[in-house]
Amino acid sequence: MSSDIYKDIILDYYRNPRNFGDLANADVRAKDSNPLCGDIIEMQLKINDGKIDDVRFKGKGCAISQASASMLTEVIKGKSLDDVKAMGKSNVLELMGIDPGPTRIKCALLGLKVVKLAVYGYLGQAITEEVKQLV
Amino acid sequence: MVEKLATINVPRIREDFPILKRRVNGKPLIYFDNAATSQKPIQVIETLDKYYREYNANIHRGIHKLAEEATIAHEEAREKIAKFINANRTEEIVFVRNATEAINLVAYAWGRANIKQGDKIVLTIMEHHSNIVPWQQLANEKGAKLEFIKIDEEGHLRQDEIHELIDERTKIVCITHASNVLGTINSIKEITRAAHRFGALVLVDAAQSVPHMRVDARDLDCDFMAFSGHKMMGPTGIGVLYGKSKHFENMPPFLCGGEMIKEVHTTGASWKDLPYKFEAGTPNIAGAIGLGVAVDYLRNVSMETVHDHEKQITGYALTRMTEIDGLVVYGPKEVTKRVGVISFNLGDIHAHDLASIMDEEGIAIRSGHHCAQPLMEFLNVPAMSRASFYIYNTNEEVDVFINALEKARKLFNP
Numbered sequence: 001m002s003s004d005i006y007k008d009i010i011l012d013y014y015r016n017p018r019n020f021g022d023l024a025n026a027d028v029r030a031k032d033s034n035p036l037c038g039d040i041i042e043m044q045l046k047i048n049d050g051k052i053d054d055v056r057f058k059g060k061g062c063a064i065s066q067a068s069a070s071m072l073t074e075v076i077k078g079k080s081l082d083d084v085k086a087m088g089k090s091n092v093l094e095l096m097g098i099d100p101g102p103t104r105i106k107c108a109l110l111g112l113k114v115v116k117l118a119v120y121g122y123l124g125q126a127i128t129e130e131v132k133q134l135v
Numbered sequence: 136m137v138e139k140l141a142t143i144n145v146p147r148i149r150e151d152f153p154i155l156k157r158r159v160n161g162k163p164l165i166y167f168d169n170a171a172t173s174q175k176p177i178q179v180i181e182t183l184d185k186y187y188r189e190y191n192a193n194i195h196r197g198i199h200k201l202a203e204e205a206t207i208a209h210e211e212a213r214e215k216i217a218k219f220i221n222a223n224r225t226e227e228i229v230f231v232r233n234a235t236e237a238i239n240l241v242a243y244a245w246g247r248a249n250i251k252q253g254d255k256i257v258l259t260i261m262e263h264h265s266n267i268v269p270w271q272q273l274a275n276e277k278g279a280k281l282e283f284i285k286i287d288e289e290g291h292l293r294q295d296e297i298h299e300l301i302d303e304r305t306k307i308v309c310i311t312h313a314s315n316v317l318g319t320i321n322s323i324k325e326i327t328r329a330a331h332r333f334g335a336l337v338l339v340d341a342a343q344s345v346p347h348m349r350v351d352a353r354d355l356d357c358d359f360m361a362f363s364g365h366k367m368m369g370p371t372g373i374g375v376l377y378g379k380s381k382h383f384e385n386m387p388p389f390l391c392g393g394e395m396i397k398e399v400h401t402t403g404a405s406w407k408d409l410p411y412k413f414e415a416g417t418p419n420i421a422g423a424i425g426l427g428v429a430v431d432y433l434r435n436v437s438m439e440t441v442h443d444h445e446k447q448i449t450g451y452a453l454t455r456m457t458e459i460d461g462l463v464v465y466g467p468k469e470v471t472k473r474v475g476v477i478s479f480n481l482g483d484i485h486a487h488d489l490a491s492i493m494d495e496e497g498i499a500i501r502s503g504h505h506c507a508q509p510l511m512e513f514l515n516v517p518a519m520s521r522a523s524f525y526i527y528n529t530n531e532e533v534d535v536f537i538n539a540l541e542k543a544r545k546l547f548n549p
């Protein structure tokens with residue numbers, strides 16, 4: 001049985017999310033939702049020396065949104081804030097190894113949007129159009 | 136134009152709907168999103184084509200041949216719709232864009248003139264956003280109060296609340312005939328009796344009933360009724376507001392401008408007679424004519440046949456859905472008390488994931504809050520999936536759907 005966008009890896013991250021929960025002494029926390037699905041993602045970051053030291057996420061919603069957020073937490077750990085700011089849609093799709101299609105792309109990008117909201121918030125910088133338009 | 140069908144011949148009907156031959160993701164399309172919008176028969180598609188090819192003209196003003204033909208066809212459509220819902224008079228049919236606009240017309244034109252501070256507007260918890268938000272706006276503006284009749288566990292309106300909430304302060308009761316989420320068919324006659332006792336009016340949102348069953352406006356005795364052409368095989372952009380002429384006569388216009396005036400002077404204007412008073416500007420002429428042909432199509436099949444077929448397929452789907460572990464269906468258990476709308480959840484699979492998996496199988500279903508957030512909140516369910524049927528759907532399609540649900544269940548809970 002194969003389902004194009006519900007590959008085993010997506011379902012595995014959905015059922016057993018990595019880096020799920022709260023981060024004690026987080027430096028910044030951000031939360032957003034996707035009104036279409038009602039997906040909610042919260043990200044908590046510990047930042048040190050311009051780098052993401054640690055990260056946890058919490059959320060509720062469809063498999064695509066939750067799995068992509070969880071996968072994202074793994075790759076951003078150790079990355080510089082500038083590198084995170086430079087990430088885009090293609091990075092997330094590559095990470096997930098699927099193309100969710102136009103109706104579900106916002107589900108996949110919610111995690112990235114929230115990470116970016118957290119980074120911009122931490123830096124005290126205005127949210128860019130690029131970030132607003134992710135979801 | 137359409138062949139008269141004694142009993143239902145679904146394969147024959149399917150031939151009339153070109154889109155049903157489409158494949159989606161390599162699979163034959165199974166269209167189970169009819170509550171959102173229905174597909175269109177070739178008769179309607181060709182009517183639009185013919186109108187634009189042969190007699191496109193603006194109506195009610197030209198003296199030339201094309202204008203005459205277009206005007207006649209447009210007004211014939213109005214007559215067909217009046218007969219279809221058994222209105223007293225043709226002038227009780229006002230063309231609008233959709234059910235939403237029909238409800239807004241009443242909320243603005245009747246509502247602004249008749250609702251005062253302290254008045255009550257009674258709705259039900261199962262209303263579509265289109266039958267909530269216009270009344271919220273009106274109530275906020277006038278300092279009126281909104282009250283919602285709630286439902287029991289099976290999705291029926293609570294009798295005690297009907298009789299408690301509709302009282303001497305109530306000015307209008309706005310109620311859906313059939314729920315687009317639960318499928319519940321509400322007993323409108325009971326509501327009109329309760330409301331009229333206190334002199335309150337009743338607006339029926341018939342968006343989900345007129346396409347699927349015989350609806351008799353005179354028998355229901357409702358004061359206004361709203362529905363959309365696109366859910367009943369007609370084109371998008373055309374809808375109907377029915378209203379008793381005694382109310383229409385006393386109401387000020389909603390939109391103003393060309394087509395709806397008798398005379399205009401620099402000092403003021405006077406309105407045309409019904410129903411034109413409520414039809415400002417050039418209307419959706421092709422849309423109205425197309426809707427007339429959709430009505431012909433439905434009458435030829437007969438609304439009893441449509442409803443019977445949908446009861447049959449809904450009953451079959453409900454029975455088969457009970458075979459699936461963890462599947463929860465919302466709404467009445469008895470098929471006789473519902474239209475062909477089945478909302479459900481499968482275990483903890485998010486409704487959007489389920490819709491995506493169905494889409495991969497070529498099956499179109501709906502997922503989300505279905506424009507009924509107050510109902511979702513009341514039921515404490517964030518999202519649901521919904522399969523909704525029409526005359527061209529078959530039990531074989533339901534079988535494919537059931538297999539796909541089973542597949543989704545296994546994928547998420549191996």
Ligand SMILES: Cc1ncc(COP(=O)(O)O)c(C=O)c1O
Pocket residue numbers: 170171233234235236263265266311313314315340342343363506
């Ligand atoms: C019960 C009900 N009322 C109103 C509407 C609004 O219809 P439209 O969007 O065509 O105005 C719908 C359609 O979704 C509906 O199901």
